[in-house]
Amino acid sequence: MTGRKKTQVDYVESSDSEDQPPSGNEIDINTDDVDMERRARFILDCDPKVARERDVDDSTIRFKYLLGLTDIFRHFIDINMSKDAKFKKMVKSIDAKLNFKQPKKKSSRRKTEKEEDAELLEDEEHIGDAEQQRTVLTESPSYICEGQLREYQIQGLNWLISLYENRLSGILADEMGLGKTLQTISFLGYLRYIKKIDGPFIVIVPKSTLDNWRREFAKWTPEVDVVVLQGTKEERQEIIRSRLLTAKFDVLITSFEMVIREKSQLKKFRWQYIVVDEAHRIKNEDSSLSQIIRLFYSKNRLLITGTPLQNNLHELWALLNFLLPDVFGDSNVFDEWFDSQADKDKNQDQVVSQLHKVLSPFLLRRVKADVETSLLPKIETNVYIGMTEMQIEWYKKLLEKDIDAVNGVVGKREGKTRLLNIVMQLRKCCNHPYLFDGAEPGPPFTTDEHLIYNSGKMIILDKMLKKFKAAGSRVLIFSQMSRLLDILEDYCYFREYEYCRIDGSTSHEDRIEAIDDYNAPDSKKFIFLLTTRAGGLGINLTTADIVILYDSDWNPQADLQAMDRAHRIGQKKQVQVFRFVTENAIEEKVMDRAAQKLRLDQLVIQQGRQATGNIGNSADDLLGMIQHGAKAVFESNKSTMLHDDIDAILARGREKTASLNAKFNKLGLDDLQNFTSDASVYEWNGQNFAKREHEEAGLTWIHPTKRERKEQTYSIDNYYKDVLKAPAGQGKQGPATKIKQPKVYHPQDHQFFSPELIDLLEREQLAYKKEVGYVYSVDDFGDSEEEFSSEDEDMSREERLKIEQKKIKDAVPLTEEEHTRKEELVDESFHTWSRRDFTNYIHSCAKYGRHSYKQIAEALGKDVTEIERYTKKFWERYKEIEGYEKYIAQIEASEKKVAKLHIQQSLLASKIEALDDPLEDLKIQYPPNNSKRVYSKLEDRFIMFCVHKHGLLSERLGEKIKQDIAESDLFRFDWYINSRTPQEISRRVNTLMLALAKESDGASGSKRKTKQLNGASTRQSSVDPSTVEATPDPSFSESPNNKAKKRPNGEAEVETRTVKVEND
Template sequence: MSSETTPSLDDILKEDVSFTDNKSKYFTTTEKQPIDISRTKSRFKYLLGLTNLFQHFIEAKANKDPQIKQILNHITETNKKRRLTEKEEDENLLKDDSATVMEFIDSPSYIQGKMRPYQVQGLNWLINLYENHLSGILADEMGLGKTLQTISFLGYLRFIHKINGPHIVVAPKSTLDNWLREFNRWIPDINAIVLQGDKDERSNLIKQKIMTCEFDVVIASYEIVIREKATFKKFNWEYIIIDEAHRIKNEESLLSQIIRLFHSKNRLLITGTPLQNNLRELWALLNFILPDVFADNESFDEWFKEEDEQVIRQLHKVLKPFLLRRIKADVEKSLLPKKELNVYIGMTELQKNVYKKILEKDIDAVNGANKKESKTRLLNIVMQLRKCCNHPYLFEGVEPGPPYTTDEHLVYNSQKLLILDKMLKKFKAEGSRVLIFSQMSRLLDILEDYCFFRQYQYCRIDGSTDHSDRIKAIDEYNEPNSKKFIFLLTTRAGGLGINLTTADVVVLFDSDWNPQADLQAMDRAHRIGQTKQVKVFRFITENAIEEKVLERATQKLRLDQLVIQGQRESGKPANKNELLNMIQFGAADVFKDEKNESELDIEELLKRSEEKTQELNLKYAKLNLNALQHFSNDESVYEWNGVDFKKKDVNAITNIGHAWINPGKRERKENYSIDMYYKDVLNTGRNTSNIGKSGPKPPKQLNIFDHQFFPSKLWELHQLQQNYYKKQINFKSQDELEQKEIENSRPLTEEELKLKESLLKEGYSNWNRRDFHHFISTCTKYGRNSIPLISLEFPDKSEDEVRQYAKAFWKNYKLIDGYEKFINQIEQGEEKIVKIKIQKEALRRKLSQYKYPLQELVLKYPPTSTNKKLFSEEEDRFLLVQLYRFGIDSSDVYEKIKETIQDVQHY
């Protein structure tokens, strides 16, 4: 592969298939880097919300580039300000939360060590830049761990986004080996190599490692990058990272000019020295990190004709969002931890009536009577109930009028607003300033009316706020001695550009489905630069759907702390059972007459809320990863004020006007331990007070599962032990057969006790529930006989261990409860494997008939589809060739094809 020519797609097809499957994305296919429309639109939209300076340069670019002009017009059109209707907001609220940027609150699990809190903040800053498709400058003072922050970010790309590379680190020659040591120390999974040595040594390394793509990160000195530029130009770098970035500040230097020729999606500059007030130097940095905006020297020179202090200040303002600069003195002071409190609030009479009507309208769905109920319908019910928890006026026709008046009814008809009203008076008196977040922009409309009514000065930002208005609102709120008391924001309108550290109180009027969005909302105030302790108050409507939303978010956040993987299990949207449980929680009580809580003392409310918050946090803090993955909130779904309605007669909850049908209990896998044993004893109604401390000791529980294939004799002996214990404590069973077994029970003999101990060693106790489900999924993926491939998915088990377990499974699988489901899953997977093999072979035979399939491949279409073709014959040929190139069975084949189409100028 020469440095002058780019290989054709047919040439690439002739290469090793496994190589093209895994590494073809490393190489660039075009001389000029094409515009990524989606990334550019997202980046421009973000930049336009930061400062008006960007408007000038992007418009200048748009006047010369029709593609850029089209993007800018689309952004302008979608940002026209107006209030949303109820229907429009409902549609927005039903959208998926997948766009939320992840935020770490502790060291990631993939780091082999512990990061300091400010380093985790730096990692989150880099993540925010990446998710907004922006490059940046990490300019922390020497000794604060810029190298670790950079490596941890590349780990984020690897383990969260499955992007291994290619990355290049350009650094001073003296630091190359140190970079390699740091990679090996913190994330040894990252395959980093150093390109150094004489010409022959470099040539061998390029040939054996770099051109074969056997690397994730290349580390090279400035001089080597200049000498080997022909090689580096062939790659489509994910990140170009430049250490000691002052070398790039001179745009006319050879290094600066060469690196600008490299293809890259993102760039990161690392420097330990502060930026100087030099106009050309600042321009060079801007040009490097935002080449698609600051590419025109003439436009820049025209805008900044004079190098005065005002111009320099403006440039610093432009650079600030892309620059993180902290000194040791800042870090040593550290940020005071934020104080979070869940404020548990009731409902007003109007809210209860609206809540009741929502439930009555969809009573069949609420009761789970229709098992085939669509998830969309349940999501809609959830959304409507959450609106009611916020304010009943979010429903059209509920607010009294016309004429519509802004007075006390706005406050006393929503329990949340009633509590907020009391709290704001307290905050105002204490000299605090407040940020109020909600997912619903129409709730902000109501809060705007409230602020006007109470004469509180405020600012507002939501998704439809114009760029210039957004900047103006932030500046007004942050200016010294600002009179603005409240800032109203939609939860996801925050982001990297919003710094509101002049506020010290955050109110989350409602919780986001994704806890990461709420964390980022809090961080608008709780960030470096904040001098006060930030207090966060999260409003939760008690014994209603919001409690379940909060519990799910807390569980999800705890999972995020414990496990980091692709689109993590913790990131899955709520399933139908979870949605149904949320809806049913507390529903029965809505139909009872409860006291009005409008006169509740605010201090008493906060004290009770603090106790409940601690209880919730403790509940999840003590759960480990395995417990969290199998944890369900079902136990509390039917509880109301200490009463478990699951145990009540269904006719006792009939105020709805229909018979309340308890939803079916979620099936759980049977465990051979009797962990509900004491519950059985207590349910007999007998007085147990006479059982003293010296009473009989219960048998040790067996924590074994059916998939571990312990001998049945073990269970028989354990059952005998349990029955004898019941006999000793005079337990009486209502089941006649069980009672006879208890009466005829006896203690185990010495021989039987020894036998039981030996039987405990015969099962597969090291195969936990998670291992079992993973075994089923790998058998589905590879086929039951592909033991070598299956064993590779179990890093903690040898191939022989996996083979022995597989043998036991296929011999005894009928002993597993619900085995039909698992066997059916595996058989369907095997059928799919055979089908894919046939398709791959058919495609191989078809393409092998032609020397140049892209040009010569003959396709035959059914007569009925002639007029329904979506693509031309040339495009169909291209798609088939790419399908073969990447592999039909490749997990991301269609994404790879899409990227290839975007890279080929012809399309």
């Protein structure tokens, strides 16, 4: 292209990013001030996969190093060779380079001087280079400003350098607070200043830590040119255009979200290093982020994480696969190999040794206790707290609300979902009853002592904060619930404590400001309120020395990250961590499960043991958590252990914490896999209920009291509206009769339930509710009077409650005839049709025609008879469906387009069938001045003949024509036509058919047929693909290249070259 003052970066043909520039995959850049040599080093000239295949020298160095460590890696490499021919060829070439000398036959004679000299000389030729590459730093490098690296950080830097020299990627898994960010920046500085590699490097981090990484680069290596990719779509495109594509940067810092959005631009670069912070985010190899980063080319990759393992060994494999896919290519092979080793080696030390050999080249993990002698160890204490009378009352209500689930007599399919909901509600109650709407007294709502004395945790927190304030300490308070932080904010206001706050809704700028305010010299901020997830990453709060975990996270690593905001390098005091645990309640079991996961991490990473399963939350586990302490709650109405002296409470907590830690430290891997806290979830209050029959459940059934509050925020399918109450004869001995609830239908407009059926179903449910004694609560009709009145202004919630309750009271069971009629009407309806089925039906009608029952049935996977029945019902009652106009318009518009295609096909048939030899005699009337045509006349005639042969309405028409071309002797040596894709052939078909229509219009001298074909005036472009839309062939698509060009006189010129010819 001449006359263009821009550079195109267009080897990647991708349009799957929402943030693509208007022209698809090219961005205009000004090359006047661009260092073209630097840009050539930064930008790939081929596909990333091809570029990786060229790195044979790096692979040779890498494999040579790994095979020199242990033959374990040969096992994995050989398996990959058997699956990939290209990989096998590359490994064989590497083996050939590594075989410096042929093995000699065993001989009893001694070597001669000449033979030994030859061997030594040969060895030196190959070893000398490796010796020269080794770099060991003994002191902090000079390019690091504003300070010195500590001894263990220098060791970490040397480890990163050794990875680079052996062409390996790695996992820097030091415990949080040991300066992984600084070690990484130092290593990138080494590449820039010592190895003269100035980029490009990409650092992918959580959004919350973007500014922290930018600040750290500016502090330690200010001369490194750092670009942060974030902002709006327009701002990002400007950064890409002016900085990235012009190679005016050394390091790019961006977030996980931006990588996903800008993947098509970022995968154009020849990254020297990809650094991923908080790398446990890619432990799932099937996630979008993990798959996208795998597409990027890079010389090496570095993963940074303080938590390399969170659940099982498979997650560790996912990280190793990301680092070295040509070795760790198959998770099943990885698992099977360690299983076989465990079976083969009865001595578990052998398994430990094997795992260490695999991990040692890639993983560096150190803990503060081992390397940071100046940092005092943190002291963790579990503070066991009782519940107030208000909490006990709400705890009872929550257990009573779903009595079936609490007693463990729910089905397996729905059981876990219901149990999870109960668990979450109970945890809210343990934190503060005011988390439930309607619990706080008012209006008017006041901020005074009731905030404290209605929650056991708040009572203890109030005592502790007074003690810490007097001692001159500063406090971080973490909770999972942002609404609890709202309560704590009111408390801080009431006690006149100055505070800062960060949660998931805090903007990036406010987050930075809050951290700076708290860390400022002589800051008066006493408390920092944070949510565990939002405040657990990328924050340095070493000015605080007290950490309070108001509640525990399911994932113990999240709590560890929260603690290490204060317990990290720079901390001058001893950090104390207090974890609040509600005694004899669900929180004790949550903490036990967290301790299990932490012990697993210790065994696998630090001792090398293999995990054979996940530690998850099964339905039995959840049931055990819920039932824990429930008996004590129902037998108690008074608060406990809340008015003791705070020192006595803390001393008791330290004693129980030590006992708990001792119990878990004794557990091995097998014990952990089978551990369920207290033997069995069915062992409750000294009795084992595992073998009791369901008919005996009536003996322990808890009769629900009248509910004060109906929680709907977390309800599953409005289940709580139909929850069972216990039978009236609760106190009598004997089996409890469980009334079976009729099947609940949720009629949707596309299922065409008849009014008679809807009435029968409603009457059946009312009769059932009457039989089980269901009583409505006023909260079933909205969270407030204002919310309810906005829906029905003529009736209050109380009035509506009376009406609905009267319906239950007056309900009469269905007669036998009505029940039979109901079943008939259900069969006539389409209750099994989901919304997805309906959407697919509309699309199939548009694609094949409303009467193409067989094709529609195949597309939906349903019976033809059912499709015929549904079609009849749909066209009778389609006006009952919300938004039916768009569905009907979609079907009718598609049918019109199909009709146009039939007309075009008939025009082509009439022209071809009139000729004896269409490939020789078919004439195509090309527009005048059509100098850009690149298809030959023979190629166009052949394409037209194939269209006539297969039909314009044929599925995958472009693929069929391409197959015909490949099989024809006419084009055996025609590179151009053979290199066209099915999509490009389809676009050519569009162009030729429109030219045919134009020719037909000119011959008839009438514009009627043109309007019939195109639905537009004859002045419209004859090659605009929008005039031939919605063909059933998915390969037909619009192309930005397939546009008409207007001549000065207003006539349309056909641009017959519809594809962009690339330089080959």
